[in-house]
Amino acid sequence: TFRTRNLTKVYRTGDVEVHALRGVDLDIGESEIVALLGPSGSGKSSLLNIIGGLDTPSDGEVFFRDLNLTTLSAAGLTRYRRDNVGFVFQFYNLIPSLTARENVELVTELAKNPMRPEEALDLVDLSNRLDHFPAQLSGGEQQRVAIARAVAKRPKVLLCDEPTGALDSETGVLVLEVIERVNRELGTTCALITHNASIAAMGDRIVRFFDGQIASDVRNASR
Amino acid sequence: TFRTRNLTKVYRTGDVEVHALRGVDLDIGESEIVALLGPSGSGKSSLLNIIGGLDTPSDGEVFFRDLNLTTLSAAGLTRYRRDNVGFVFQFYNLIPSLTARENVELVTELAKNPMRPEEALDLVDLSNRLDHFPAQLSGGEQQRVAIARAVAKRPKVLLCDEPTGALDSETGVLVLEVIERVNRELGTTCALITHNASIAAMGDRIVRFFDGQIASDVRNASR
Numbered sequence A, B: 001t002f003r004t005r006n007l008t009k010v011y012r013t014g015d016v017e018v019h020a021l022r023g024v025d026l027d028i029g030e031s032e033i034v035a036l037l038g039p040s041g042s043g044k045s046s047l048l049n050i051i052g053g054l055d056t057p058s059d060g061e062v063f064f065r066d067l068n069l070t071t072l073s074a075a076g077l078t079r080y081r082r083d084n085v086g087f088v089f090q091f092y093n094l095i096p097s098l099t100a101r102e103n104v105e106l107v108t109e110l111a112k113n114p115m116r117p118e119e120a121l122d123l124v125d126l127s128n129r130l131d132h133f134p135a136q137l138s139g140g141e142q143q144r145v146a147i148a149r150a151v152a153k154r155p156k157v158l159l160c161d162e163p164t165g166a167l168d169s170e171t172g173v174l175v176l177e178v179i180e181r182v183n184r185e186l187g188t189t190c191a192l193i194t195h196n197a198s199i200a201a202m203g204d205r206i207v208r209f210f211d212g213q214i215a216s217d218v219r220n221a222s223r
């Protein structure tokens, strides 16, 4: 599904340069579940944002199937994201003035064959919070709305940045089951940034980042 | 340090009531480290916000030493927080228009005997990010700025909502050492909401929430 070659990302703040990605080559196959691990600041979110079409590299190439993302305009990237990618952000990015249900609806309205918002929120056990606004939800509940929003569009690709970071272990297991089901039933390719060992264990592969590069890429024998 | 009696919190949204805290009795002793655990939505952040003076209960009482927080005005609560409490929020709450250093400075300027901002940020290994704005920091880096900001004021009380949620295990250990040092050197009383087993293990006590009540309160034999 994805192929990156020499993917490089440099952030410039004033005259300081941060080399967030230093030539990353990563292949992700159709319907694979890949766990992305690594220390804080090692480049994981930067990589995910680029393959998700939310940001552009400073150098190198990234392909989604035959589509070279680096050749797309801003409008092209928006179309690519809308038609293919479900994204769970590290900071949830819910719209504060919309309820949980409306936040999911915003995304399903534009999708070709979406779940109903109520269905998606039920998968993450939030049927009793449909009309709450983000400020009226606990941290873990906000994270679950973000997950429901991403899976509701039945995307080809699910990119999750720390999907269980704010969740206790039981609720985290619930979310992992939702992700596994989407992968099994829809063939959704999943890339998940995590510090959670059980997410890492569910993946086909574990890719470790260090200081902007891939330090190791190990196939999970048990899957 | 803290004593709550029948602490109750009901949120009303329209005609729906959420009973977030259902009569909580909790005592926290001077210089104790207490870990607060429990499922998503079980009331942990609600409890922490009330003892931290960020919110008020619907019923019941909460004392900080001899001070009854429920008798304070908004201005009184602000003074209480400023003079006594370092708070690490579940969503970091950094000011987007200020750099890492300035975010910490904002808090140390008002404190009686603070660390220098650079010192606090060095404790959490962010000396090379002093002039970055929150949007230019990774998730874990933002969380670490929030921690530096809370400990820099050398508070009597440190209240942390998921202080290592966005951190890999090594960086998480670094943060735990910062918290332990503040507790050991300053006698700071610490209450930490966490899903992280190593934080729970470092506490004097482990208090478990379930559906707005305390389900168990266990002293940690090893400490």
Ligand SMILES: Nc1ncnc2c1ncn2[C@@H]1O[C@H](COP(=O)(O)OP(=O)(O)OP(=O)(O)O)[C@@H](O)[C@H]1O
Residues within 6 Å of the ligand: A129, A132, A135, A136, A137, A138, A139, A140, A141, A166, A167, A168, B011, B012, B013, B018, B019, B020, B038, B039, B040, B041, B042, B043, B044, B045, B046, B047, B090
């Ligand atoms: N401002 C609010 N208005 C309405 N309901 C609220 C509000 N804040 C929280 N709640 C509800 O109160 C319950 C307890 O919330 P709280 O944030 O204390 O849980 P928590 O234990 O911190 O959860 P998490 O582990 O997910 O952060 C949740 O079910 C939430 O939906």
Ligand SMILES: Nc1ncnc2c1ncn2[C@@H]1O[C@H](COP(=O)(O)OP(=O)(O)OP(=O)(O)O)[C@@H](O)[C@H]1O
Residues within 6 Å of the ligand: A011, A012, A013, A018, A019, A020, A038, A039, A040, A041, A042, A043, A044, A045, A046, A047, A090, B129, B132, B135, B136, B137, B138, B139, B140, B141, B166, B167, B168
């Ligand atoms: N917009 C930006 N401007 C400047 N520097 C940035 C920006 N975004 C990220 N960085 C820097 O790039 C590095 C990599 O950031 P990235 O968010 O990819 O890390 P990460 O692996 O996701 O970390 P975490 O586990 O803490 O979320 C970090 O050191 C960060 O300070």
Ligand SMILES: [Mg+2]
Residues within 6 Å of the ligand: A044, A045, A046, A090, A161, B138, B139, B140
């Ligand atoms: Mg990140």
Ligand SMILES: [Mg+2]
Residues within 6 Å of the ligand: A138, A139, A140, B044, B045, B046, B090, B161
């Ligand atoms: Mg919470």
